[in-house]
Amino acid sequence: MPAPAPEYVSGQYDVQLSDVTKVFVRRGRKPLTAVSSVSLSVADGEFVCLIGPSGCGKSTLLSLIAGLAAPTSGSISFRGAQVSDTDPQRGMLFQSPALFPWLTVYENVMFGPKAQGKKDGGVAERARDLLAKVGLTDFADAYPKELSGGMRHRAAFARALINQPAVLLLDEPFAALDAITRMSMQQLLLDIWAEFSMSIVFVTHDVGEATLLGDRVVLMSARPGRIHSVLENPIGRAERRDVDSPEMSALRRKLRADLADAISTGGQGERDA
Amino acid sequence: MLDEPMPGTRDTPAGPVDPLAPTAIELEEWVPSRLQGSRTLRRALGLLAAAAIWEIASLIINDPVILPSIQTTVSALIKYMHVPYPSEAVPLWDHALVSLGRILAGFVIGTVAGVAIGAAMASVKILKDLIDPIIEVTRPLPPLAFIPLFIVWFGIGETSKILLIMIGVIPIMAVATVSALDTVPTEFIDAGRVLGASRSYTLLHVRVRAALPGIVTGMRIAMGVSWTSIVAVEMIAATSGVGYVILQAGSYLVTSLVFSGIIIISALGLLLDSLLRLLLRRLGPAV
Numbered sequence: 001m002p003a004p005a006p007e008y009v010s011g012q013y014d015v016q017l018s019d020v021t022k023v024f025v026r027r028g029r030k031p032l033t034a035v036s037s038v039s040l041s042v043a044d045g046e047f048v049c050l051i052g053p054s055g056c057g058k059s060t061l062l063s064l065i066a067g068l069a070a071p072t073s074g075s076i077s078f079r080g081a082q083v084s085d086t087d088p089q090r091g092m093l094f095q096s097p098a099l100f101p102w103l104t105v106y107e108n109v110m111f112g113p114k115a116q117g118k119k120d121g122g123v124a125e126r127a128r129d130l131l132a133k134v135g136l137t138d139f140a141d142a143y144p145k146e147l148s149g150g151m152r153h154r155a156a157f158a159r160a161l162i163n164q165p166a167v168l169l170l171d172e173p174f175a176a177l178d179a180i181t182r183m184s185m186q187q188l189l190l191d192i193w194a195e196f197s198m199s200i201v202f203v204t205h206d207v208g209e210a211t212l213l214g215d216r217v218v219l220m221s222a223r224p225g226r227i228h229s230v231l232e233n234p235i236g237r238a239e240r241r242d243v244d245s246p247e248m249s250a251l252r253r254k255l256r257a258d259l260a261d262a263i264s265t266g267g268q269g270e271r272d273a
Numbered sequence: 274m275l276d277e278p279m280p281g282t283r284d285t286p287a288g289p290v291d292p293l294a295p296t297a298i299e300l301e302e303w304v305p306s307r308l309q310g311s312r313t314l315r316r317a318l319g320l321l322a323a324a325a326i327w328e329i330a331s332l333i334i335n336d337p338v339i340l341p342s343i344q345t346t347v348s349a350l351i352k353y354m355h356v357p358y359p360s361e362a363v364p365l366w367d368h369a370l371v372s373l374g375r376i377l378a379g380f381v382i383g384t385v386a387g388v389a390i391g392a393a394m395a396s397v398k399i400l401k402d403l404i405d406p407i408i409e410v411t412r413p414l415p416p417l418a419f420i421p422l423f424i425v426w427f428g429i430g431e432t433s434k435i436l437l438i439m440i441g442v443i444p445i446m447a448v449a450t451v452s453a454l455d456t457v458p459t460e461f462i463d464a465g466r467v468l469g470a471s472r473s474y475t476l477l478h479v480r481v482r483a484a485l486p487g488i489v490t491g492m493r494i495a496m497g498v499s500w501t502s503i504v505a506v507e508m509i510a511a512t513s514g515v516g517y518v519i520l521q522a523g524s525y526l527v528t529s530l531v532f533s534g535i536i537i538i539s540a541l542g543l544l545l546d547s548l549l550r551l552l553l554r555r556l557g558p559a560v
Binding site: 095096145169 | 469
């Protein structure tokens with residue numbers, strides 16, 4: 001079960017954010033600063049978890065990295081180049097699987113290559129391989145509505161992975177799943193991470209999830225959303241999987257304390273946008 | 274309300290439960306197995322019952338001017354399929370084709386225009402603010418209110434009939450298109466973009482594609498309105514069409530022909546709606 005950790009070359013960054021601020025201008029209301037002067041670097045092959053109270057701008061940060069929105073000030077670069085648009089090299093999974101209901105599972109997986117006009121023979125084969133990897137071979141021709149919640153998330157994984165992304169951004173993808181399904185999805189994510197040597201930025205509000213998955217846990221405070229503190233996970237990737245070990249319990253306790261501090265220091269006057 | 278505690282709910286307080294009383298679960302299993310048969314069969318039975326009531330009522334009334342029997346109606350329907358009615362005009366079959374032609378012309382032009390207006394409204398905020406009140410004001414108006422106006426403006430030719438259908442279809446299609454495009458989840462569009470699709474590819478293959486079932490559903494509603502409009506205008510200002518036949522036959526107390534006309538409208542309406550339903554099914558699941 002414990003997969004070998006992907007090669008991690010220090011000093012080599014996939015994603016770099018420097019002094020990123022995002023302000024939403026709202027009609028008839030005060031502008032909302034969702035993210036304020038955030039600087040963060042994600043190393044090649046690193047697993048970074050973003051955790052924080054709701055409204056701390058975690059999801060906004062993720063969509064900025066994805067290129068779905070542009071920062072108000074500051075800069076975001078991906079492998080040295082300025083991020084100005086979305087890029088299949090930066091895959092993203094959302095809170096809902098967001099599978100297209102009118103396409104079968106296989107057609108959903110093939111959406112990316114088709115949209116990019118990639119029709120080489122290898123793609124179809126790769127789609128089949130990915131579906132096998134996520135355990136959906138028998139459901140390739142099923143429509144999303146015929147799948148269970150966990151299966152839909154697995155299909156969404158396959159759909160994102162077909163582009164062979166260098167960075168995978170995940171926005172609380174397992175929040176709506178039951179505990180058992182969530183555990184198997186976390187396992188799947190770790191296996192995929194090990195095999196595909198990607199960097200991962202994972203947004204969560206679950207302390208257990210953050211300590212299990214993250215090499216680094218970035219704690220954010222709300223209103224405006226900024227980095228409160230960064231916790232290097234001292235526990236090795238293989239050892240983390242023993243979530244009931246005293247070390248993991250202590251780590252969770254520490255993160256919870258930090259989180260409580262982040263919540264109390266964040267301004268709470270403003271309503272959620 | 275159920276007097277006994279619902280079996281199967283865990284927080285039911287423990288109490289005396291009659292072991293012979295049917296439980297909700299048993300009932301659920303019992304009812305369908307009794308009546309399952311086939312849905313088609315049950316639906317056919319409903320139609321047969323209505324026909325039986327018609328037949329019995331016509332026997333009791335015994336006056337074909339007030340209520341002709343089914344046989345009288347069917348024989349009138351068959352007869353006038355080749356015999357012109359009124360005598361100087363064309364047979365029923367041609368009247369049906371005339372009405373169908375008007376419907377299709379008005380419906381197709383109206384749908385195209387309505388979808389275009391709706392798409393423009395969904396993409397340009399200013400256009401939405403400008404057009405929305407116009408639609409809100411005109412939508413509650415029955416298209417029939419425009420008949421005298423169109424006759425004054427365009428005479429009793431085909432133009433006023435097709436325009437009348439369009440005036441009913443356009444607002445329905447514009448509203449259906451805007452709401453279908455606006456309710457496409459943002460995550461679908463974002464998912465398309467992060468998967469490597471360009472903005473235009475995402476617009477066409479995600480947003481528009483996701484909106485299609487809603488648009489076709491709007492077309493089904495618009496089709497119903499088209500029939501109302503065309504029959505009404507044919508009764509007022511026409512010398513052909515099923516609506517005209519129904520009115521003429523009514524004036525001359527040929528009630529069986531009135532019923533024949535109604536049956537033709539019903540059959541054509543059903544045919545066109547089932548074509549749209551087929552299209553909807555071809556589009557695949559919407560959720």
